[in-house]
Amino acid sequence: MKQWISRTAFAVTAATLLAAPLSAMAQAWPTKQPIKFVAVFPPGGSVDQVARILAVPLSQQLGQNIIVENKGGASGSIGTAAVAAAPADGYTFAVVFDTHGVNPTLIPGMPFDTRKDLAPVSLIGTSAMVLATFSASEYKTFADVVAAAKAKKNVSYGSIGSGSLGHLAMALLSKSGGIDWQHIPYKGGGPLMTDAVAGHVPLSIGSVFVTKPHIDSGRLRPLAVTTSKRSDDLPNVPTVAESGFAGFDAPAWWAILAPAKTPPDVLKRMNEEVNKALKNPEIAKKLSAQGIDILGGTPESARVFIDKQIDIWAKVVKDNGIKAD
Template sequence: MTISRRYMLAGSAAIAAGVAIPKVACAQTWNPSNVRVVVPFAAGGSVDALGRMVADGLKQGRNGTFVVENKTGASGSVGAATVAKSAPDGETWLLTFDIHAVLPTLIPNLPYDNDKDLVPVTLIGTSPMVFVTGAKSPFKTFQEMVAYGKSKGGLNYGSGSAGTLGHLTMTMISERAKVPMTHVNYRGGTPALNDALAGHIDGFIGSSSIVAQHIAAGTARPILQTSATRQAHLPNVPTAKELGFTDIDADAWWGIFAPGGTPRPVIEAFHAELEKIFTLPASRKVIDAYQIKVVLSKPDDFKAFFQREMNTWGKVARDHKITAG
């Protein structure tokens, strides 16, 4: 994509004044030879899979290095800080998960400013969340789960980590259903789900993608889903709205951010590349495997979405004094 004349003039003026500007500002097109997609979570999950899909897509037709860097720790904030402190040259991008919107609340002393140091690029897509229990659980419906929890003095459940959208959603449901639900902190969704399936905890909440195969195999029993409408493959599982929680409409989501100061033409060129990558057959396999509803929103739309997520879920975390585990 060609850089606008106004942008080139501004770059020329900056050079004449002796001001350093990102090297991409001097280029006629964005055609990087080295790109790193920073994933703030461990290899093996949905975020990592999407990151590798993007890096592999960028490699096509280019010479250079296109890699995924798994910068884990502190609920994703370590990887986010890495990108926030990187040069805005179009060579470093953050691909992360919905917990990113709540990090300023979960971790009050973040080493970066979520509003200034990271620029929203695109909402990749969304996926409904499902609360499941093991197949041998003593309850089969939400009503039975609430009654069981009250009779036992409470329930416990897990999610990917403290402060996930699933954790915050179940916190709201626990309060309104008037049944204590204790969130058990795990380092990732897989160990939490495994403990729920084995009966070590009462349940697990996560994106549809992580529980779908277990539901199909009969090893997990779905209790409720958090999206606005029922998923086609879970036609008999009620939504939170149907259960009386009319303001709960919560989907897991994935998004991409750039370092603050990244030129808008570079972001738009990268977005155009993403649009191509998401049409590739290899990409479709990843998308289908994780049951992601692709959005690929424009930067301004993602910025508005992200601000709403920060406001909504940040308030839930603050009201219930939830911090990073």
């Protein structure tokens, strides 16, 4: 009996000693050094804006500087790889876009495992994408577009690039609805909108953030949004689901991730602080101005959402033989 007690006491002591460094790290966090937010796209885009908007209140709440570092390339996978390989000490996080859910299938040979090497901290929010046409277009409704495509009238649309969520959403519609339309990839939202408002491309699909200024100016006509419910920014624009494709839902989204082995206490604290920042009226207003419907929630709810996105778009990429630019 004494030997059994001795062994048990040793095991408990060993476990306590092993846990102590992690506990101490969590308690000391984030006093050691500035926190880095890696925005996985270049300056000026929505990921950069989201990272910088959140960095301000989080820095104040945590009492530590937050530095935003842009590390773009390969649809966000280069910056994400850097975070996956970073020390799991709570001082490096990734701010990612919806391409994060597409890249595992679209980009072969990524140097990290999306599910195993990264830990979701929080889902920030989602946004509709908008299918739009130029003001003088013959298309007045989404039904007009579908009818023209089914009549083999060479309907084409532009997106921000091959493998973008807009491209995949239109490919999913094509497959499920037996619709024939041609994809024209652009190098980002700016070039796409330039050609869209000029009528050089009949249709465009892009985020509310990219598209709405041109809708407000009257140069683009919105036809449908890709989320399951109407966008608060475009309440009069019907959803694709309302337009004959029941259940269709293809939201753009943003999230914060950490290296997989980041201490659970640190992840929990950062999640709580992100949720607090998202409830700040000033921050909520700034994010809403980006066309983002704020969600927040637990790390687990973020994981469930991201895993579902990976599964949905993996099938679309494979079924349609989609390749990255």
